[in-house]
Each structure stands twice: as C-alpha cells, then as structure tokens.
Amino acid sequence: MAKTLLIVDDSATMRKIVMRTVKMSGLDFDKTEEAGNGVEALEKLVAGPVDIMLCDVNMPEMSGTELVKEVRKLPDCESTKIIMVSTESSQELIDGVMADGANGFITKPFTPEKFQEKLSPFMN
Amino acid sequence: MVDLLSLNEVLLESAKEIFETMVFMDLSESTDEGQDVEGCALLGTITFKGALEGCLAFCCSTPCAQAIAINMLGLDTTEEIAEEDTCDAIGEIANMVMGSVKKRLAESAGNLEVSIPSVVSGHKLRNNLGEGARKASVRINIEDEYVTELSLLYHENSN
Numbered sequence: 074m075a076k077t078l079l080i081v082d083d084s085a086t087m088r089k090i091v092m093r094t095v096k097m098s099g100l101d102f103d104k105t106e107e108a109g110n111g112v113e114a115l116e117k118l119v120a121g122p123v124d125i126m127l128c129d130v131n132m133p134e135m136s137g138t139e140l141v142k143e144v145r146k147l148p149d150c151e152s153t154k155i156i157m158v159s160t161e162s163s164q165e166l167i168d169g170v171m172a173d174g175a176n177g178f179i180t181k182p183f184t185p186e187k188f189q190e191k192l193s194p195f196m197n
Numbered sequence: 198m199v200d201l202l203s204l205n206e207v208l209l210e211s212a213k214e215i216f217e218t219m220v221f222m223d224l225s226e227s228t229d230e231g232q233d234v235e236g237c238a239l240l241g242t243i244t245f246k247g248a249l250e251g252c253l254a255f256c257c258s259t260p261c262a263q264a265i266a267i268n269m270l271g272l273d274t275t276e277e278i279a280e281e282d283t284c285d286a287i288g289e290i291a292n293m294v295m296g297s298v299k300k301r302l303a304e305s306a307g308n309l310e311v312s313i314p315s316v317v318s319g320h321k322l323r324n325n326l327g328e329g330a331r332k333a334s335v336r337i338n339i340e341d342e343y344v345t346e347l348s349l350l351y352h353e354n355s356n
Contacts, residue, residue: 083313086270086285090219093271131292133313160296163308181293182218 075103077122081114082129091127091158098185100192111135115143123153125195130159138170145174154195204333208347211297212337219293220268227336227344240322241291247309251351253295254324255287261343262287288314326350
C-alpha cells in the first residue's frame with residue numbers, strides 16, 4: 074500500500090539528514106514531502122493524506138508540540154502517525170507530547186536502526 | 198554544583214557522541230594551545246537557561262564546516278555545498294551537542310531550557326557572556342585535519 078511521509082523541521086539540512094536516514098533504514102515510502110514550519114505542515118496535511126509525519130520539537134513560530142495539537146484537531150488526520158524527532162529527551166516532554174497525540178519519539182543523535190524500530194510498526 | 202573539569206569532559210564526550218553517530222568523522226581532544234580558529238570561521242551557538250544559564254558554542258574554520266556538512270548530508274567530497282547548508286549543519290551540531298550536554302547534566306543541573314541555534318561567520322569569532330561568567334572549553338581535532346573549539350559559557354543561577 075502506498076505510503077506518504079512528511080518531514081517537518083525548520084532546518085533544511087536536518088530534513089535532508091532525516092530523509093537520508095529513513096532511506097538507510099530500508100523503509101520504503103512512495104512519496105516524501107517536506108515542511109519548514111508548522112503552518113506549512115498543516116497546509117500539506119490538509120492538501121492530501123499523510124501516513125507518517127516526522128516532526129521536530131524545537132521550531133520557531135509554532136513548536137512541534139503545538140503542531141501535534143493542531144494536527145489532532147484535523148478530522149482527516151486521525152490516522153496520521155506522528156513521530157517526534159528531537160534533541161530534547163526529558164520524560165516530561167515525551168509524556169506530554171504523547172498525551173497530546175504523538176505516536177512515538179526519536180531522540181537525536183539517531184541511527185537508521187532507530188527509525189526502523191519506531192516507524193516499521195506503522196508501515197503495514 | 199558543576200565543576201569545570203567535569204564540564205570539559207561532558208563537552209568532549211557529547212561531541213564524540215554526535216560526530217560518531219551523525220557526522221561519521223573521528224575526533225579527539227587537541228593538545229594544541231593555539232589561538233583562535235584561523236581564517237574565516239563559523240560560530241554556531243545555542244543558549245540555555247535553568248539552574249545554569251549561558252551559551253554553548255562550536256567554532257570551526259569554513260573548510261572544516263564544509264567537510265562536516267558534506268559528511269552529515271552524505272554528499273560526495275567533490276560536490277559543492279551551499280553556504281546555507283553549511284551554516285545549517287553547524288547550527289545542528291550546536292543543537293545536538295547541547296542536547297547531549299543537557300542529558301549528561303540533568304542530574305546535577307536539572308532540566309535546562311534550550312533555544313534555537315544560530316550561526317554567524319567571520320574572523321576571530323568569540324562568544325561572551327559578560328563579567329562573572331565561567332567557561333568550560335575543549336579544543337577538538339577533527340580527522341587530524343581541523344582544530345575546532347567547543348565551549349560552554351555559563352552562570353550558576355541561584356534563583
């Protein structure tokens with residue numbers, strides 16, 4: 074089944090690194106899109122279905138945690154799986170964003186194996 | 198609360214973790230007591246607040262920054278790299294090293310709130326936190342080719 078991935082990070086370099094690491098993990102997406110901020114991400118989510126969204130936490134204007142809350146208000150995004158990707162690793166933050174609707178959390182530095190572990194349950 | 202010697206160790210171990218996992222470049226502590234990073238350089242900084250307040254900075258020459266960006270992005274070494282990508286990569290280095298430092302200091306300094314990184318380029322770049330600031334600093338050799346500096350300027354917050 075065709076899968077779409079959305080990578081949200083204010084750093085273009087980090088989006089490329091995430092995309093490269095996803096490819097190295099062996100996970101196969103039919104379509105990969107990028108967004109440089111939360112507003113752009115919401116536009117992409119409204120425009121078409123996204124299966125998995127990889128989302129930075131620490132972003133200007135709209136943080137990743139705020140974006141999760143906004144995504145969960147969108148009726149067409151109930152099935153979108155949200156995996157946070159961040160250098161932040163406090164349990165308080167992880168618990169909070171998971172309670173708000175995220176489905177997983179990957180801490181930087183990350184490896185292809187970590188993406189495989191966290192994303193593969195949502196690939197079928 | 199936090200001693201400078203252990204902070205130097207925290208900085209070095211954090212840099213090793215990031216460079217081994219995300220940059221794929223070897224690094225070691227430099228014994229070179231030289232001056233500033235020579236020539237045009239990039240300075241990536243990120244601020245933090247909490248029980249410790251201050252700024253982490255990573256400073257390296259432009260050729261070193263380009264080599265780091267090429268490795269992080271998995272590009273061919275002969276490929277030209279955009280200035281924006283190079284700056285972005287150095288900002289991410291500051292961001293990820295700060296994340297690792299924060300994790301390692303969690304027990305002694307509690308949760309530190311971290312800003313978004315910023316990067317400037319120029320000559321003889323230095324970060325400054327005014328009077329009374331303490332500084333932990335390590336000079337780091339990357340691939341035995343580039344000497345860089347990683348530093349942490351901070352005040353202990355008694356509030």
